[in-house]
Amino acid sequence: MTDLQFLTWVRGTGLNIAVTIFLLGVLWRLVEIYSLGRKPDLSAPRHTPGASGLHTVFRRSLPPPGMLKRSPVSYIGGYIFHIGLAIVVFGFGPHILLVKGLTGLSWPGLPSQFVDMTAVVTMAAMVVVLADRINKPVKRFLSTFEDWFAWVVTFLPVLTGWMAFQHLLLPYTTMLALHILSVELLLVVLPFTKLFHAFTLIGSRWYNGRVNGHKGVPV
């Protein structure tokens, strides 16, 4: 298999497989999770402004009072790498074209140099949070194989994408193919690992906000 054949495979068959598993998995898991249902709350609600599921969906993106100080690496590192990923994934021209090709939606891209720099910062932040996971007793204690694995499959697309852009190590064609392949790996495992929090976090925040909002507590 030549590198162009490899690239053609990952862009064609490989992506078909990955997107198919991803869509299948996401729907399956969402139905599996949310079909479990819950009992209605019969106690009389207390209505307080700012206390609702929707409020919590947004409010939980900010650190609660005192927490930033207690775990700065988790918050700052977490912010940088999540925002960095968003910039790299949705701000890079070729990625926008991919989305446009899939959905017809498009938006203006960011300059490549900026995305390139963001990718470096993102990777640095990811390395920092990994080091934190290794060093912090609580994080190390909680970590299972899945945590390390999820880190790797998230890191690889950024690394290979950046290396392809920078023409490092391997020819561009091979690196681009590896980049797409790593994204496919990410797509395939996302519904079945903790990475699924990308979807369930909205539901979780909403439930939490709703249960507590019923009591008039703006969590």
Next chain:
Amino acid sequence: MQGPLIDSLTRQGITRRTFLKYCATLASMMALPPTAGRAMAEAMAAAKRPSVIWLPFQECTGCTESITRSHSPTIEGMIFDMISLDYQETLMAAAGFQAEEARHNAMKENAGKYLLIVDGSIPLAIDGAYSCIGGRSNVDILKEAAAGCAAIVAMGSCASYGGIPKANPNPTGAVSVADVIKDKPIVNIPGCPPIPVVMTGVLAHYLTFGALPELDDKGRPKAFFGDTIHDRCYRRPFYDQGKFAKTFDDEGARNGWCLFELGCKGPVTHNACATVKWNGGTSWPVESGHGCLGCSEPDFWDAGGFYKALSTPADPLRFAAAAAVVGAGAGVAVSFANRAKKDAAKTAHETTTLADLEK
């Protein structure tokens, strides 16, 4: 046209000085040291013209057109003067048995020394019957001619990688020269068609050093195929700035912005178009406003649509509807099983009494 090359060049009005300059340029293009230019000039000028046999197989004659016509009457065209082209169907005056005889004679007289140039792919299906010359299949002729050659130059993408004949579903079972011949040095000069100066450079190198130039992992001369079109493209700054032409006649296209979004395959195509250009340095596809098709890469015909951006996959949502249905189906099936399990647990519930807190 006998005697050393320099004489025939002189006859055509090309001075020694011009020839030296040309050789120096060629050497620098191939990333050879400056002294190599002089060595090359001397070697070529004095060369005893080696015998060259040019075999056409499943091809369109585009490669021949490219080599013989595009630069004529420049020095490129005349380089043929430094070789003894003993068989080239398109160019030779002889035909039929006469032509075949010329080939056989050349092979016999220069056994082990002649250079074999091949253009076109070799069909293997139904014993090679898809393409025959004088009643013999291409693969037969190739094997016979390759047996006595010093080296093979695969001209164009078809000979190098199978090219368009090999495109999916490849009805003729087309393969490249390297797929058939395993025991001879082969240099691939892919391109549809290939750049003439690459051909000249390889021949000059062969004549000067008696060996083929350094090749990459796909059998291509590194000197010409080391960089991608994208690496050397004059429109690259626009790519880096995120300025893309969206259609072939929009503002961006008129401003000469990057053609990536219009399907340019420059980033994954290794060739020298961006530096050498075509038609005597006049222009090249991207400069003329069209994205690179990637014609010098293996299987370029099957590497997604020409007008689809590289990052755009062929058709990833092909199974989206099916995936959604199966996924939701699996989820619903699990949810029914879950409901049943939860209901069973509820049914089995015995109201806890104080005694039930103890084991």
Next chain:
Amino acid sequence: MSASLEKGIRVLKEVIDAPIASYFNSCVHCGLCAEACLFYTETGDPKYTPIHKLEPLRRVYEQEYTLLGRLKKMVGLSRAVTDDELGEWQELVYNSCTLCGRCSTVCPVGNDIVYMVRKFREGMSAAGHAPEGIKGAVNRTVTVGSPMNVKLPAVQAQMKHVEADTGLPIPLDVEGAEYMVMLSSMEIINFPEYLGAIARIMQQAGKTWTLCSTAFEATNAGIQIGNSDLAKVIVSRIVDGAERLKVKTVISPECGHAYTALRWEGANLVGRPFDFKVQHIIEVLDEFRQQGLLKTEGFETDRLTFHDPCQLVRRGGVIAQPHTLMNMVAQNFVEMPDAGFMNWCCGGGGGASAIEEGEELRLEAFKKKKAQLEAVKPDRLVTACANCRIVLEEGLEHYQMDIPVVGLTEMIAEHLPEKKEG
């Protein structure tokens, strides 16, 4: 004598719902919940990380309610939860969790961890892995009527004392009264001032009120042990009493979990919405204040601070009121760091204070409160939960800190203007 692993697992299968499924799937093991839990912050032991306290529940969820989990269990990739394991988790689920809910307010993916601990306790108690101390409290509440063995005669004796003290009648079983006042055993035995305060406040507000002979005890150890069946038995007495006396509002005393049990869990336990309102005494006081029915005179002049009871504030939604009331009567009121919504637990809520073997850990966790108090150095500490009050007193005594603890309602009552004669 029928508690068993099977029963525990079956109960867990009953209580696992979509929120729990969503929460477990969202957890990214970031460990931030540990930073919110005083049992971790004060011990530094990672096993006290809140989400880890739910590991057996997570496995039951995965193995029973996910396709992949079922497959993993089938091929032996995932261990079934064992009885020993639940035994090991007892300390984590009861001793080192006060259901304070701080973890639920910090989880970045929004997991309501305390919601899950409450549900996990259902299975733990059914499997026979509840601590003896809480079991005893449940036993006494169900059989005698009070976790501290307080019976009606004791209440009546207390009523007489208070009547003598205040010169005000303490109504019992008055049908059609606006408010039915609940007590906690601790208020009957340890803090009798509360009842007197209620009498005087109601007198000033001009409201009718009553105690109920069949339902004077507000505490609900069934909630703490996490058993809905038993919690229902206990809460039903109050519902029946309130309905029998046709009161408009039932007032939960200064006791955090009693408020949760009645206000938020009650209707769900009996399976129907209440016809009456449930309010915490602090809510009632603030309502009176707003209506101009609560007037005070004079101020406490010493340095005071307020400990927000978790079940009242973070878990109950009565957030601003206690601080407003404090300012009514305190001139020198200072807030502890993290006061209000994010206040740290006293360390003894959710039944933890009833667990004898958990005392050492509780005192260790109390260092958090100690640090908070040292930051403001109050002369006295005010709170609005009798359980907090006892745990605080124990902790302060252990660390030899001379800070008296008082109830907010009593303090308010002390500043009521002297009743005009006639």
